[in-house]
Amino acid sequence: MTWFLEHLDLIGHYAWAHAKLAVVPLLVGLALAIPIGWLARQVPWLRAPLVAGTGLLYTLPSLAVFILLPGLIGTQILDPLNVLIAMTLYTIALLVRTVVDGLDAVPEDVRLAATAMGYRGVRRFVAVDLPLAVPVIAAGVRVAAVSNVSIVSVAALIGVQQLGSLFTDGFNRAFAAPIVVGLVACVLLALILDLLIVVTSRVLTPWTRARRQPGRAVAAGGAR
Amino acid sequence: ACGGTNGTPLDQPTDGAPAATAAAGSITVGSANFPESELLMNIYAGALQAKGVNVTTRPNIGSRETYIPALKDGSINLVPEYTGVLMQYFDQSATATAPDEVYAALQQHVPDGLKVLAKAEAEDKDSVVVTRETATQHNLKTIADLAPVAGDMVLGGPPEWRTRETGVPGLKRVYDLTFKEFRPLDTAGPLTVQALKNGQVQAANLFTTDPNVAANDFVALEDPKSLFAAQNIVPLIAADAATDQVTQTLDAVSAALTTENLAAAVKEVVIDRKDSAAVADAFLTTHELK
Amino acid sequence: MITFEAVTKRFDDGTVAVDDLSLVVPTGRITVFVGPSGCGKTTTLRMINRMIEPTSGRILIDDEDTASMDAAQLRRNIGYVIQHAGLFPHRTVLDNIATVPRLLGTKRGPAREQALTLMERVGLATGLANRYPAQLSGGQQQRVGVARALAADPPIMLMDEPFSAVDPIVREQLQAEFLRLQDELGKTIVFVTHDIDEAVTLGDQVAVFAVGGVLAQMDTPVALLDNPTDDFVADFVGRDRGFRALGFTSAHVSPGRAPTVHLGEVARADAPWVVVLDGDRPVGWVEPHRLDGPVTAPVVHRGGTIARVDGSLRGQLDAALSSPTLQGLLVDEEGRYAGVVEADRVLAAIEAANRGSQAQDEARNEAP
């Protein structure tokens, strides 16, 4: 506890860095996963490779990706961009499937009604499909956010400073306090992100909370 | 990986490119992934900052095999090093062992774009360590004494020891030791200490300044054939970052570093669990380097 | 006018859903497609707004080939209502209804105002405007669906089993409202159902499809019930069709008289059965000889249905049949008691009507 109080500054800085490393890729990944997911649904034979392929990305150990990336894309070895890009890849890996599932969950008759009314292409996607997929996509984004917070900490092994640095520091000195603080901070950060996503998705989907007024009788009565 | 509240800036670049080159008056100091290196990094950083240099720190980068490339590609500009191992890193065939010879050889082999500044008197050698029990049982004093028993022993050390000249291959070449197995652990960190205590390994690589050796009553075996060359602390720096001001500052630091005061400082960090930066700061104050 | 010219639809898997179909959907009328499941009704309907493209043949709207029009434009001018309404769950009732006007470029404000007007027109309380579809009952959802399809005031409406998901009572209401609305609007409507009752109730003409996408018969409801062309159609229009067909013939009987008594009064004892009135409305019958005192609600025999004096023969026959005296109770448009009609008089009217239609048939047949 005293260690915690004495290092508030440091923890704050780490948490901020950590949050950036987790959130920026989340947003970029989401922005990329949506068109990829759309494509996967649009072109039937692309679906399996895209969904399974991006899923396989996820089994690549993050440490390896963090380190190998510079060799592949020519960034500097200690460039945090490596971490950002790796995290974006992981986010895409999680979200493509989610986006596809979310789009699958859009009721066929709604899609149909939209087409029948003269919506086409991108406009229908933006006005109808995407909003209706939000609840499923949001669930996936929650998973990705929590997972990102967790994975980012591994970057401490290659000297990228964030909450994970507390783990290596504590470990090097066989000192539990920083590790515990780091763990708690990570969980809190994940929960805060989770909460933000939940709130955002609720704001975006007011209709999901709109339920029939109490009792079938009332609603049925209203029809008469 | 503790930045201090004073001296070491924390604005570690997570969202932009790192200082690619040392612009006038700005420098990035890195460290290896063990506390002493980080402490030295903080000492260098604090000293430079006191002179008005704009300093960024990158602690815990990893092993030499990682941070030297980082130094070359400009991710960092300065890192605390040890003369012996560094010499062997740059020249596998180097044989020098005495401090000045090593330093001279090192200077010769440092590749273009990098340079080493003045070495300190302070030394922190690699050593092969065994428990007091093992030492007594097999009557071990030097590494050479291990020869008859090595075949039954597991050697623990950092992963890079498997291939590094000052690791398994060197022990074989110089002392003709063949261990039953080499077990990769961490860089003289808690895993190594723990594994030695548990008996998972019977001999392990620790540093001579490591306070854990004394704390656990381990025995550091002597190195009569000087496998582990002199290991004076030395700043390894990107040539274009080595301005006069930086050079003078770091030379002053090196002049102040002794094996004893370094060991004491490391103990404060590892055993007393003080912040690396704070200990560095105290060191600088004591030695009037800031 | 929508014209199908030898239209065939064969799906990729080889299913022939519609086979060489030619028919004309007249302007301003309700044409109902009816038939067993899988007979190609939906496919035929969707070819009109090109949600499905025909494999061969042409579909013309007012003599213009739909294949030459822009599909999305075409669709914006055709209202489309489906079974579960297909409402957008993420939009309020108002925004659902305003969808097509917005697509066509109407500003948000005017589109919404217009939507409000439409809500009233289809019988939705405007208080529901800001609800989401999930907050509505099935019947309300269907009304929104209809309002949405009407929003751009399209000349053509396609309706695919729009009322099949609601319960029978709400369904009857929706049908009645739908007919009233059509009276006002006079759209060209194609309506799909698999319920023959709904088909004959709503349709100006009814097309019966057989499995395989073949048009078995297309006729007015009366003709269909009277004279199915083959066993398939006869089977499909089903039992009770004699009775059902009466629904299309208005009565020309003059109401007869029967003794009456008001609730609370004492009935004359000289008649075996007396009509009970509540104010000027008929309630049922009582047998005076079984009563001791004045007539009260619980003793009234309510077996009888009540028919309009200017209603269909069907209603009058049922009223007569369901009455304990075989005399049906008749009321005027305001529901006031108008007299009674005996079953055999209804029967005579039926016979007369039959003769009339046969005479017409004859005339028609001999004309050319």
Place this chain on the structure above:
Amino acid sequence: MITFEAVTKRFDDGTVAVDDLSLVVPTGRITVFVGPSGCGKTTTLRMINRMIEPTSGRILIDDEDTASMDAAQLRRNIGYVIQHAGLFPHRTVLDNIATVPRLLGTKRGPAREQALTLMERVGLATGLANRYPAQLSGGQQQRVGVARALAADPPIMLMDEPFSAVDPIVREQLQAEFLRLQDELGKTIVFVTHDIDEAVTLGDQVAVFAVGGVLAQMDTPVALLDNPTDDFVADFVGRDRGFRALGFTSAHVSPGRAPTVHLGEVARADAPWVVVLDGDRPVGWVEPHRLDGPVTAPVVHRGGTIARVDGSLRGQLDAALSSPTLQGLLVDEEGRYAGVVEADRVLAAIEAANRGSQAQDEARNEAP
């Protein structure tokens, strides 16, 4: 016999689903619960096998209080069929049906054999035995549900809208099979529906519930249609009930004669309308004076429904009404042509039947 004694069910949220209900379900008969949505039918049903426990009151089966029995044991002796059949998706048809016998300890082999017998009994091809529920049509699934409920040969069956998920045609089949089966088995059956047609078709007695879990009327179907106790029930049993009620009265008319012609032959020209026969089966009518040659299928007027000579007055009246001559075609049990019946003769039979039932009523009323 199942007896409800002042049973009330109030749910945790305060909803009173069943209010002070007392009724008797007679042994060996079909009792139908009918009423609008949410009126407590399901709740009442489920209290019988204690899926729901009453808040107050008692439910007795053959005078034994169910509350004193072990719930699981009780349920094993009561068959239960629900709307979507509730089949176990992971078990084959055979294993679904064998579930309760297996629960009761029957060996796998005999249980399966018995299940096969049951499949035939409910009209399922035994070839379906190893299919999974997802591979069956809705109607087939319902049959499996019924077979499963019958498997342990329970004396009591509870059926909660078992046929509501299938389309009208399959539904009629299922109803017919169900009645045939019940004739064989004579179970005590409680059947829930919200369809009054189904209720009067299937029920030996019908209990009409009003919202709030109140029993509005319990009577035989005829009595219910003839004489609803109040406006709610009258409304609920609905229009056409005069006609529907005729379904319960068998005809006592003797078939009349009409000129006939066989397909392929030339009709006598002296009658305006002639009955067309295909072998010994009636097909429809033709007008000889409009024909040039022999009678062929396409020229036959098929308007008329066909009634059984020993059938209900409803069928006969409809046959008469739907015929172009107002003469209904009659057939015997084997579907052979038996003669015709005129609408006014059916009407006379109705009148006679009415007088008969009134005489009975009178007799009943004067007896005590």
Place this chain on the structure above:
Amino acid sequence: MIGGILDWLTDPANTADIVRRLVEHLEYSLLATLLAALIAIPLGLWIGHTGRGAVFAVGIAGAARAIPSLGLLYLFVVWLSPLIGGELAFYIPNMLVLVVLAIPPILSGTYAGIEAVDPAARDAAKGMGMRGPQVLAQVEVPCALPLIFSGLQSALLQVIATATLAATAGMGGLGRFLIDGLAIRDYYQMAGGAVLVALLALAVDLLMSLLKRAVTSPGIGGGFGGRGERPLVSRHRRSTPPAPPTRLRPPHRRRASDDS
């Protein structure tokens, strides 16, 4: 790059090492998943069956997912290793971390599987006189098997990807290649190790899918498409699917790892 990795993978000098690390990796992964299943499946069944503690379970599972495995591993090593001693000193912390990682997917898979069982089937089971445990064993579990398996599958994949961390705590497994490769900057060894992990995950995923198909009744899931009113034998494809579920359950899909 690819060539280098292939060379490393096929170098006979590495074969023995690769086999050994693979076996170790599998051992850690399977054991951890098994232990997690022993805890999470009964708990999930109980929660799903009784409906009690669902909020608790979802909360715990969510929070557990947020714990970085690296930190947890270090903490366990620092705390527990001195107390344990011997070879287990590193083994147990490693195992604990992997078990903590594997529990949430298995728990939520099991719970969601039971919860998703068609209420009509459950109702029918009760209605025919099955008692609680019978309903669970004869109806709920068989119907939930696909989701339970998905949970296991997802847990196993996460564990396989994360078991690489064992190497940072002095253990073996394929993570050795990453850590050792990193230490000496041998990219090919690192990449080779990463590829091996991915291949192992792929193989295990495939096996699990086969196993899932083998143990679940053909009546459920994939086999014939949806259940219910639609006669699937008639191949009558309807254009409108049944109304969507009113409540969208958080998607229950594979999540390979939190850390790796």
